[in-house]
Amino acid sequence: MRTPILLDRPPELVALDRLGWLQAPSWQPWRTALRALLADPLASTDADTDAVQLYTQCTARTTWPTRRHKEGWFLVGRRGGKTLAMSKLAVALACFTDVTPYLAPGEVATVMLLAADRKQARIAYRYVLGLLHEEPALAVLIVGDPTRELIRLRNRTVIEIHTADYRSTRGYTLLACLADEAAFWSREHQANPDVEIINAFRPGLLHPVLAARRHLHRVRPEGRALHRLHGPLRPGA
Ligand SMILES: Nc1ncnc2c1ncn2[C@@H]1O[C@H](COP(=O)(O)OP(=O)(O)O)[C@@H](O)[C@H]1O
Numbered sequence: 131m132r133t134p135i136l137l138d139r140p141p142e143l144v145a146l147d148r149l150g151w152l153q154a155p156s157w158q159p160w161r162t163a164l165r166a167l168l169a170d171p172l173a174s175t176d177a178d179t180d181a182v183q184l185y186t187q188c189t190a191r192t193t194w195p196t197r198r199h200k201e202g203w204f205l206v207g208r209r210g211g212k213t214l215a216m217s218k219l220a221v222a223l224a225c226f227t228d229v230t231p232y233l234a235p236g237e238v239a240t241v242m243l244l245a246a247d248r249k250q251a252r253i254a255y256r257y258v259l260g261l262l263h264e265e266p267a268l269a270v271l272i273v274g275d276p277t278r279e280l281i282r283l284r285n286r287t288v289i290e291i292h293t294a295d296y297r298s299t300r301g302y303t304l305l306a307c308l309a310d311e312a313a314f315w316s317r318e319h320q321a322n323p324d325v326e327i328i329n330a331f332r333p334g335l336l337h338p339v340l341a342a343r344r345h346l347h348r349v350r351p352e353g354r355a356l357h358r359l360h361g362p363l364r365p366g367a
């Protein structure tokens with residue numbers, strides 16, 4: 131008899147762990163931040179006690195989240211890994227979310243890499259492309275040749291760069307939006323204030339619940355990619 135595939139951890143985090151992208155000691159604070167964002171269940175280990183301590187220190191919250199957050203805002207200094215950590219998360223979300231049930235025929239879900247201008251947005255784009263190419267199990271998800279601004283994946287997800295402008299961010303079905311250096315977007319500019327940009331893309335965000343799925347690897351390309359990284363999945367893997 132086959133063992134059913136059950137995940138009680140967020141699949142993106144399982145994937146990030148298997149990819150080793152948050153493994154180095156220097157990535158532990160970001161790993162904790164992403165675990166809190168996605169409500170990764172805690173274990174009774176010293177490492178997870180440290181994780182809660184760091185979470186409380188950074189957020190003044192004492193209770194570890196039990197439901198994934200829709201938004202996360204990170205105040206981190208220069209070269210603190212903001213763009214790279216978010217790029218890692220963007221790749222994991224794009225590759226390991228089954229968006230099909232949420233889409234109309236012909237529709238795609240977009241992971242938007244948003245920054246003050248296109249040059250800034252390309253920093254995240256280069257990270258994303260590098261991460262996808264680095265891992266053969268993920269590289270096979272890319273459809274055709276990525277352009278300077280857009281990567282199309284086989285699971286009906288597109289990763290795309292955009293300038294922070296409320297007009298250009300409307301109308302998309304968004305799996306996620308990475309708002310890089312949002313604190314430096316224009317606040318005063320009457321025509322395009324930062325708050326209007328965020329208000330413009332918020333209604334487009336999908337919030338799919340990443341429930342455990344049986345035999346995911348057999349039915350969807352993102353499931354097959356996860357399976358290639360994992361091997362067989364087990365409860366709590
Ligand atoms: N936690 C980390 N561990 C190792 N290298 C890191 C870490 N955070 C950032 N870096 C390195 O620092 C550089 C800047 O990262 P980046 O994400 O672009 O910073 P930010 O967007 O916060 O300015 C990159 O070369 C990245 O690899």
Ligand SMILES: [Mg+2]
Binds near residue numbers: 212213214310
């Ligand atoms: Mg940056």
